[in-house]
Amino acid sequence: MWGMLLTTGMTFAQMYPGDANNNGIVNGVDVLYIGVGYNASGDSRPGATTIFEPQNLPDPLWSDDFPDGVNYAYADCDGNGTIEQADADVVWTNFGLTHGIPGSDDPSMQGTPGIDPELRLQGNQFLASGGEQVSVHISLGTNLLPANFYGASFVIILDSTLIDLGQNFEFQFPQNPWYDGMNDPVLEYLKIDEEAGKIYVAISRTEQEAIQGFGRLGKLSFVIIEDVVDAISIDTSFQVDSIVFVDQQLSTLPFVSGNFEITSNREVKTGPPLLIMPNPAEGPFEVQTEGWQIENITVWNAIGQAMNTQIDLHGETATVSPDKWPPGIYLLEVETKGGKAISRIAIR
Secondary structure (H helix, E strand, C coil), rough: CCCHHHHCCCCCCCCCCCCCCCEEECCCHHHHHHHCCCCECCCCCCCCCCCCCCCCCCCCCCCEEECCCCEEHHHHCCCCCECCHHHHHHHHCCCEEEECCCCCCCCCCCCCCCCCCEEEEEEECCCEECCCEEEEEEEEECCCCEEEEEEEEEEEEEEEEEEECCCCCCEEECCCHHCCCCCCCEEEEEEECCCCCCCCCEEEHHHHHHEEEEEEEEEEEEEEECCCEEEEEEEEEEEEEEEECCCCCCCCCCEEEEEEEEECCCCEEECCCEEEEEEEEEEEEEEEEECCCCEEEECCCCCCCCCCEEEEECCCEEEEEECCCEEEEEEEEEECCCECCCCCECCC
């Protein structure tokens, strides 16, 4: 009778399939836990399913815990006794579901320039108008400041007033990525919420060793909506949020938010053609249109800041005098009665 009482009062630890870190919400960070525990094994979960409901964990639990104390059994999302890719599939199936009072993941850690790796956005243009296809590469680290990388989770939020969410927008992982080392297996997961205009990205190594390196994490492509008449700054049309980088111990790593960079010579025009002389320039330069009177000129630097400068308008010609501009590439937005034209100027 005493034994029966013990059995009746026994309680089991419970988990929700997909919530690999047991914090109450299923998201990209759970993929990072699966990547750290990859190939670990233990007892299977009795009566296991992938339905998002409380399920008893095996008793006893697995022999290993993650650094924060969560048992590896929570990362066995399908309950078959091994942590593997199928468990990350369960995360994506139950993505966004919650239970109890959801906790928060480790926040992004802003690093120190010159010490920590940089997260960079590199686009094929800085300004775009309605109907244009835009590509933006997201990269981490440089040759001089590589990242100590094991996994990453982040969210790309698109501005529905600027980006056509009715057309395809996508995120592509790089081919032969730098973060797979010597062709090590990696987990790469993508979740697109077209209604909310969000793209969820998760990347994780699976070999329990971080890699020192740098390069692209992926490419974002989208289309500016047709109703956008004036050219808009690309980096105002989306943002990268909820960024978490971790090492093989699941420690959150600091990074530096870099500037948006122009990476091509592409010229965007929505009005009359322009002639800029000289280009490159070391001092004042002239802007000429073909038959249209110039009404205003705005100069933008590579991070979208309007430059203070002296501009003398003379009908179809204007003289622009750089005032202590650093060397680099700048964009000219020229307004005329025939529309706007946008072109580049290199300052030495």
